[in-house]
Each structure stands twice: as C-alpha cells, then as structure tokens.
Amino acid sequence: MRKTVKEPLVSIIVPVFNESSNIMEFYFRITRVMNQTNYSYEVVFINDGSKDDTLDQLHSICEKDHHIKIIDLSRNFGKEIALTAGLDKCRGEAVIPIDADLQDPPEVIPELLAKWEEGYDVVYATRTKRDGESSMKKFTAHLFYRFIKRMTPIPIPQDTGDFRLMSRKVINALKELREQHRFMKGLFSWVGFRQTSISYRREPRFAGKTKFNYWKLWNFAIEGITSFSFMPLQAATYLGFAISFFAIMFACYLFITTLLNGNSVPGYPSLMVAVLFLGGVQLTTLGIIGEYIGRIYNESKRRPLYFVRDMIGLEESKDMPRLEGVK
Ligand code: UDP
Ligand code: MG
Secondary structure, X not given: OHHHHOXXXXXXXXXXXXXHHHHHHHHHHHHHHHHHOOOEEEEEEEEOOOOOOHHHHHHHHHHHOOOEEEEEEOOOOOHHHHHHHHHHHOOOOEEEEOOOOOOOOHHHHHHHHHHHHOOOOEEEEEEXXXXXXXXXXXXXXXXXXXXXXXXXXXOOOOOEEEEEEEEHHHHHHHHOOOOOOOOHXXXXXXXXXXXXXXXXXXXXXXXXXXXXXXXXXXXXXXXXXXXXOOHHHHHHHHHHHHHHHHHHHHHHHHHHHHHHHOOOOOOHHHHHHHHHHHHHHHHHXXXXXXXXXXXXHHHHHOOOOEOEEEEEOOOOOOOOOOOOOEO
16 A cells, blocks of 8 residues: 555665675675665665774765665664664664674565565564574574563564564654663564564575674673563572572471481581572572662663764754764
C-alpha cells in the first residue's frame, strides 16, 4: 500500500570500526540490492573511531554517491552507541541496522521490506546457521541467549543479532530511551510493537577479524543481564536463605552428635570450608551488588551518549549542535 503514496525512504545503518577491507565490497553489495528494490534509500555509515583508512574510503564513495551518509564519532564508543547515533540521525521510514563485515547478507533486505509492507513494525532476522564462527563462540552465544531468556521477562528473540528492520514508530520510541548502558537487542524488544521474523544463514566475515574477544563478549553478556533483570540481586537473597538453612541444619547435627558422642575438638577442616565458602559467597554477592551500583553511578552522571566530530549528508537538528554531546 505504502508504495503507491511515494517511494518511502529506507535507512541502512552501518556501524564501522576498522573495516577498511570490507567497506568497498559492502558498498557494492548493498547498492546492488537496494537498486533492485522500489525504495529510495540512504546508507548511513557511523565511523566509530576507526584507526585505519575506513573514513577515507567512506569519503571517497560519499563524493560519488549521494545515497551515502557519514556520521564520524569523536572516538570509539562501541557498537551499541554507534548504532544509537545512526538511529538518532537517520531519516528513513524503515530502518535496518546491519554489520559492515557482510556476515548479515544484504540480499536478505528485500524479504525484510516485504514483511514491513505487510504491516509489521519490527522484522527481525534469525540466524539458522552461523558459518565461519568458532564452535566455542556458537556454543557461548547459544548458552547466552538461553540464559537471558530465563533471566528476563522481556522476550529477547533467540539467535537474533541487531540485523532487523524497524519502522519509524519503533525508531521514535527507541530515541526516547537514553540510558548509558545500552544492550540494543534488549531495547529493540522492550519497545514492543508488531513483530515478526524471517530466518537467514549467517555468513562468515568477508575480511578482517571480529572486534569482540571473549572478555568483551563476557562484559556484553553482563550488560545484557543487568540491563534487563534484577534476578542476580534476588539470587543473593535466596542463596543467603539457603545457606542459613543448611547452617541451622548443620548446627542441629552438631548439637545432637555432641550430646551423643561428646566433643572431641575436631572440626578444623569443616570450619575452614564453612568460613571460605561463606567468604566467597559474600564477596560474590557484593560484586553483583557492585555491578548494579556502578551502573546507577554511570546513569546518574547523565553524560551525553556520544560526540559527533563530523556529519556528511545528514542535516543537523537545531537542538543538537554538532560539537555538543548528544544525550
Ligand atoms: N563495530 C563498531 N564499534 C566497535 C566494534 C565493532 O562499530 O567498537 C562494528 C564493526 O565494524 C561491525 C559490527 O560492529 O560492522 C560488528 O562487529 P564484529 O563483526 O566485530 O562483531 P561480531 O560479528 O563478531 O559479533
Ligand atoms: Mg561480524
């Protein structure tokens, strides 16, 4: 229906960090795909503080092709913030975040658009298969998605990355969420609206290496859990109850055996075990509380999410002057 009114604008949002070996191939493939559709489109690259010649390459394609827009962030802020910058500044009626490494094949986009035409506000793309990723990464990702499903009441789709289509309504809703700790997949689901999915096969990276090592992924997982669940805090309470219960049971046992057998002053090993175990539990719970307090601290500073150094092809809105931070 929408097509008859006017070709709507579709925004493709691409966060890039040191992707110099992928940019050209990505540009060719996305251009081919978008030209086959009936939509007008813009491809918004967010340069997330790249240290290689990613930005130069972007400038050179931007000069030749008016579909290409660039947001150059003042430093590396991480993929979640880079995505946020893209969502803030893009103007499309439908918006599609996609990785520059061609792991999410641009050829899937027409399918996303078709579902959007059917009236869905979010069409997410679920990976049926992940090629070219280590079995360890696949296994940990699998565990993470299952774990987070149990931890939070918000239905975060399994095996689904940031690659999806969102309508303008959803983007406007997302723009209201200005928290510092941004687990985008969670936020995308949290806003709701009519959602559907399609499946695709995740390809190997075209070139270059992943920017996420296991330490980063671990922190990303903690971010996801703490942003959407209080369960770790509650777990501390229940663990406390459970340990107290066992302690009382043990006390009863000791009382009875002392009555029956007398006290022969043993108990150093059991004492050490109990002391160390409780010490461990206490430190862990303190750590969990610390994770949340740290996040409260960060949120309370109300710092801008990012700074834009330069923007090409996108108008700057009056309330967001270029060199000022954007909350
Ligand atoms: N990326 C980014 N900032 C970062 C790290 C990554 O903008 O600090 C971009 C990166 O250029 C790519 C996308 O996020 O377009 C996904 O990164 P990557 O392929 O390294 O992640 P993976 O696919 O391994 O999860
Ligand atoms: Mg990738």
